[in-house]
């Protein structure tokens with residue numbers, strides 16, 4: 615019998631409770647024994663056991679799945695894929711100065727904790743969330759309508775490098791202004807610590823009547839976060855190749871597809887782009903001009919990567935989003951000429967007195983919506 619978990623990298627969370635109850639009776643044993651951290655998990659392949667696993671999801675996070683399948687630790691695998699970013703420790707920002715203290719971690723993406731709400735509950739909430747909106751469809755339509763890259767307008771109150779960007783911050787009003795001025799989609803930072811975002815903002819925006827599809831901007835390292843984002847009304851999530859090994863990217867992409875969501879897979883360099891281009895089913899890639907290691911912005915990064923891999927990207931019908939450091943109509947035109955169909959813009963809009971009106975300033979014209 616085909617494994618219940620086949621194609622999902624043996625990860626039970628890729629299946630919703632509803633789909634589990636549809637497919638197999640509780641007595642079916644689909645496969646044998648796996649060893650997780652020295653423990654034998656014998657009944658992991660009965661429906662009951664999968665449901666048990668979902669309820670005790672700490673046993674089944676994606677790191678362990680990687681280890682099950684390969685016998686290697688997540689850090690060994692990540693290092694082999696050129697991933698420098700540890701997921702464990704506290705980051706150091708440029709403003710904190712330098713130092714050789716190896717105990718001080720280097721990266722913003724390292725400080726993420728899984729929340730305590732059990733996976734099973736989050737999955738159930740995600741099934742009751744408002745329907746998913748077509749994120750990629752909205753970008754494609756807006757690009758066709760305006761002839762300039764579709765805008766994903768970002769809502770972020772603060773950033774680690776630049777501190778608070780906007781004191782008078784009302785996320786719902788900003789989202790409404792973005793939509794009224796032609797944004798195709800809206801990106802909402804939910805990370806609290808470094809960006810002063812929140813899932814409450816995401817949920818409030820979704821419930822406010824805003825129609826644009828919503829991207830949950832969270833540093834995702836665990837599929838739990840994807841279900842949680844969906845339960846709060848997100849239509850798309852961000853997957854960062856700099857922190858996620860290939861197996862996690864594939865698995866999380868599959869979780870997104872199962873939920874009907876889009877995944878914006880973000881790359882910074884050629885190596886990450888090549889890793890992502892080897893994954894089947896990728897539809898949306900973001901090329902970030904911001905280095906997550908140095909915080910330096912270089913808008914030529916998008917052009918450079920598109921020159922190298924644009925043909926493959928076009929052949930595959932992948933939509934590319936140019937991200938970070940876009941401020942003027944010239945910047946937008948430069949990104950467009952590099953071959954992107956969409957751009958993700960935060961700071962230059964959010965810092966404007968009127969973030970909605972700032973969209974026309976960014977493009978040099980009013981956008982149709």
Ligand SMILES: O=C(O)c1ccccc1NCC(=O)[C@H](O)[C@H](O)COP(=O)(O)O
Nearest residue numbers: 773775937938939940958959960961962
């Ligand atoms: O925005 C930051 O300063 C930042 C710092 C550390 C990690 C990620 C960060 N930003 C993520 C982004 O991708 C940008 O918010 C997004 O591309 C919009 O960029 P911008 O228009 O320059 O605000």
